[in-house]
């Protein structure tokens with residue numbers, strides 16, 4: 487679309503959103519403009535606002551795969567106040583749980599400017615009994631057939647992480663992954679081995695770029711050698727690693743190709759790359775601008791430009 | 805790629821028939837578990853991690869990484885051994901060990917939140933108070949940092 491004229495897009499243009507200031511539910515429209523597709527909404531109290539949601543090719547209208555709803559069979563909440571105020575899940579939800587995330591600590595050993603997880607030491611870690619009850623609840627709500635991601639905070643700060651992993655495996659969860667910055671995996675050579683022995687399947691490794699400039703900008707610290715050591719230690723113990731870059735415009739979006747190449751060089755230990763464009767949770771002095779966002783087609787474009795993989799070969803989720 | 809050409813085998817074709825959501829969800833769970841876990845390599849098969857042969861992009865069936873926001877599913881690569889011709893046996897055995905996935909997920913925040921999409925989210929955080937909350941909703945805050953669901 488290269489016309490100057492604004493118009494609402496042909497696919498379901500209408501949706502709903504929330505007011506960023508009072509969290510009131512608002513009706514919202516996807517509007518196609520010259521710069522891309524915007525989510526446009528207006529709060530009676532806080533006025534109109536719009537945010538870029540799609541920039542460039544492939545066309546947003548083509549980015550769907552029709553599928554029948556496949557909501558969970560067990561609902562912990564009824565539909566009362568309307569989405570998204572009934573989460574838990576409610577019967578309005580259209581997808582069952584694929585991955586259940588457990589936040590097993592609030593502590594962290596790295597304090598990153600872009601982090602949206604809390605990292606205070608004030609809240610005590612949940613004990614093993616509590617975590618057992620959590621696993622039990624997930625098993626009841628989902629029938630057990632979902633993947634588990636242990637998260638935080640930084641889950642590796644817990645010395646009983648191997649016990650937590652082993653407990654989940656004993657309770658029948660087939661796939662357990664730990665979301666980590668890799669510090670402890672790098673620093674303690676046998677830590678990866680202990681996690682592997684406990685039954686860990688995969689390491690979801692924060693990996694924002696291939697040089698310290700990016701790590702300094704995003705995490706305030708030189709981390710490249712640490713990341714590489716963490717991967718080497720996972721290799722010694724045959725633990726699969728997924729590289730997870732948080733993409734921030736102007737900081738590391740030029741390294742999409744380098745990250746893929748780094749991953750391929752470390753294949754098969756590195757199983758893949760999972761990009762997460764930056765999102766805005768928490769307190770911000772002013773609303774994030776459109777230049778602060780990388781939309782999905784821009785990631786696809788980045789992949790095409792920086793690796794030669796053709797955009798047409800990526801598919802929306804089924 | 806540093807060392808070879810990419811030979812894509814499939815592409816996204818929009819507007820095909822309706823897929824079964826339950827099958828899609830199970831495939832997602834299985835694919836993630838298979839692809840992201842440790843490779844099934846024997847010690848001696850892992851001596852040449854830096855291949856210089858061809859790389860082949862291979863669509864791995866209905867491989868899906870699901871979405872709270874917008875996402876694309878992993879595409880998979882198979883890399884072949886150094887300097888060796890790609891024969892079918894080798895291709896199939898490397899498919900097991902040397903598949904590489906690329907995926908992306910754009911989380912929603914209070915600014916770009918699209919509630920039609922949130923209802924399709926399948927990554928859920930277990931709330932310490934009970935209940936499974938879609939990831940983006942659990943982390944959502946207003947402009948002043950006040951959470952919709954998160955208590956701590």
Ligand code: SF4
Pocket residue numbers: 568569570571572573574575576577578579580922923938941
């Ligand atoms: S569970 Fe799903 S459908 Fe129900 S309120 Fe939460 S996001 Fe909306």
